[in-house]
Amino acid sequence: MIDIQTKIHDKFAIEFKVGFSGREDVKDERFDVNTWIFVPNGLDINKNTYSKDRFYTDMKSNVRLITPSFALADMVGEAAVPFRNLKQAVTDLVAELSPEHRSEFEFQLKLFGSIFKSSIRDASSVIVKNLSDTLSYERCAAFAADVRRVLSAFRGLLPLMEGLPEELTSKLAFADEFMSHQVEIRALRTIRTMDQQNNPALESARKELEQLFVAEETYKIKQGYSHAVIGDEKNNRELVYRHSLLKKYIESALFLKVDTTQDGKAVKQISFSLAAGLAMMVSMLVTLPFQKYLGNYPSLIFIILIVIYMLKDRIKELTRWLFAYQLKDKYYDNKTVARIKDRTVGWIKEGMDFITDDKVPSEVMALRGRSTLEADNAFLEEKIILYRKKVEVDQGLLKNHYNYDFKGINDIMRYHINFLTKKMDNPESQVHCLDEEHRLHTLVADRVYTLFFVLQFKWADQVEYKVFRVVVNRNGILEINAK
Numbered sequence: 001m002i003d004i005q006t007k008i009h010d011k012f013a014i015e016f017k018v019g020f021s022g023r024e025d026v027k028d029e030r031f032d033v034n035t036w037i038f039v040p041n042g043l044d045i046n047k048n049t050y051s052k053d054r055f056y057t058d059m060k061s062n063v064r065l066i067t068p069s070f071a072l073a074d075m076v077g078e079a080a081v082p083f084r085n086l087k088q089a090v091t092d093l094v095a096e097l098s099p100e101h102r103s104e105f106e107f108q109l110k111l112f113g114s115i116f117k118s119s120i121r122d123a124s125s126v127i128v129k130n131l132s133d134t135l136s137y138e139r140c141a142a143f144a145a146d147v148r149r150v151l152s153a154f155r156g157l158l159p160l161m162e163g164l165p166e167e168l169t170s171k172l173a174f175a176d177e178f179m180s181h182q183v184e185i186r187a188l189r190t191i192r193t194m195d196q197q198n199n200p201a202l203e204s205a206r207k208e209l210e211q212l213f214v215a216e217e218t219y220k221i222k223q224g225y226s227h228a229v230i231g232d233e234k235n236n237r238e239l240v241y242r243h244s245l246l247k248k249y250i251e252s253a254l255f256l257k258v259d260t261t262q263d264g265k266a267v268k269q270i271s272f273s274l275a276a277g278l279a280m281m282v283s284m285l286v287t288l289p290f291q292k293y294l295g296n297y298p299s300l301i302f303i304i305l306i307v308i309y310m311l312k313d314r315i316k317e318l319t320r321w322l323f324a325y326q327l328k329d330k331y332y333d334n335k336t337v338a339r340i341k342d343r344t345v346g347w348i349k350e351g352m353d354f355i356t357d358d359k360v361p362s363e364v365m366a367l368r369g370r371s372t373l374e375a376d377n378a379f380l381e382e383k384i385i386l387y388r389k390k391v392e393v394d395q396g397l398l399k400n401h402y403n404y405d406f407k408g409i410n411d412i413m414r415y416h417i418n419f420l421t422k423k424m425d426n427p428e429s430q431v432h433c434l435d436e437e438h439r440l441h442t443l444v445a446d447r448v449y450t451l452f453f454v455l456q457f458k459w460a461d462q463v464e465y466k467v468f469r470v471v472v473n474r475n476g477i478l479e480i481n482a483k
Helices: 052-058 081-095 099-129 136-155 166-197 200-223 233-251 265-293 298-327 362-368 372-376 395-399 419-423
Strands: 002-010 013-021 028-039 059-065 257-262 334-340 343-355 383-394 408-416 428-434 440-446 449-459 462-473 476-482
Touching: 002 449, 002 462, 002 476, 013 028, 013 383, 013 449, 013 476, 028 362, 028 395, 052 059, 052 343, 059 334, 059 343, 081 099, 081 136, 099 136, 099 166, 099 233, 136 166, 136 200, 166 200, 166 233, 343 395, 343 408, 362 449, 362 462, 383 395, 383 408, 395 408, 419 462
Parallel strands: none
Antiparallel strands: 002 013, 013 408, 028 383, 028 449, 059 408, 257 334, 334 343, 343 383, 428 440, 449 462, 462 476
16 A cells, blocks of 8 residues: 655655555555646746756655554563564674674664654654543553653663673664653653643643653753753754754664666667667668769759758657657656665656646546636646656565564655745735725735645555645745645
């Protein structure tokens, strides 16, 4: 199946997190993702001003494994897979400081931190979504107890590593600091949501989270970990930077090694060579009759040969275009191979082209849903970008990797709109009106542009569509709405 989550990553980037997970009984699963991007004509985006290279600069992808799913309460204990794997890695490392044991320890450590981040996020989301019922205190108490149990078990591994080189014990401290920070983030976000409810019945639940936060803050200060300080801008700036580094370090275990090459390069070169040969053959067939019958007029033959040479060049380009057009659906612009160590776990092919309305499927145009005014506006002429992806995932290999049942891969796509904003008007416009007493008022309104993303997902015999309306102006992205 295919799952998608969309959000504003920053002012000028839209993030599409697409998860590809296969069926239990299929080893190699294939998926297709087609994205139609509808761009307002006023932004001057077309195949002459917006090249493929520019598009792939703006559309950046990171390929990573889908984080194994565990409930927070199931992360630790002798039978719990995440803690069991990590503890075994620590035990093996203490027994022998081999490169293999070092690598396994670091991988299991990072994976444990990534699973904790995912589990604590899901657990806190359950609390936030159910604040209106009478079980909020019980949920918060259980949440705090589970967090303490996981952290206690994890921090209990540190004594086992006494005597090991500092470079190894420091890695455990990195994960500890990262996990402590995740606890504070989720506790404070939940408290903020509770405060917005302004419900006295949530006070006891709030106190459970307060105590959890205070305990972690005290622990971080004792350990010398980074923490927020009111009024200390330098400290807080360094805090954000350090947590960004910690996040990248912990989550690096899930990111796959990728190699990107031009797709079908050899076939395309052969097709272009055939086009050149065909053009030469046509020019020779045309030249021979003129040489035979006009041999006594060298000046005339010279002019004719120049014209034929010009025609040969045009025939060559036309034939190359025809070959490329026929190959377009079979071959893509790029092919990215994803690997775990030296084993290929899947590949992603991608292609981008500008297309016209008549090349867009009727289902997609209906989902775009142009208004009557938009449809009748002769100057609208939206530019349409078709971004195609074909994905293959080796489910058999993923299920046997590091004793975890990895369900698939995430393709995290970030589309940066900086280039699109260059031709946008001023971000604000004045609007005038009269109030009830007929006094003139001048109002300020946002001047916006609308991008539409229609995504089509195909796997097995399933077809699904998602539509997103993105409102932007020169200052960046204002909102994303799912239609």
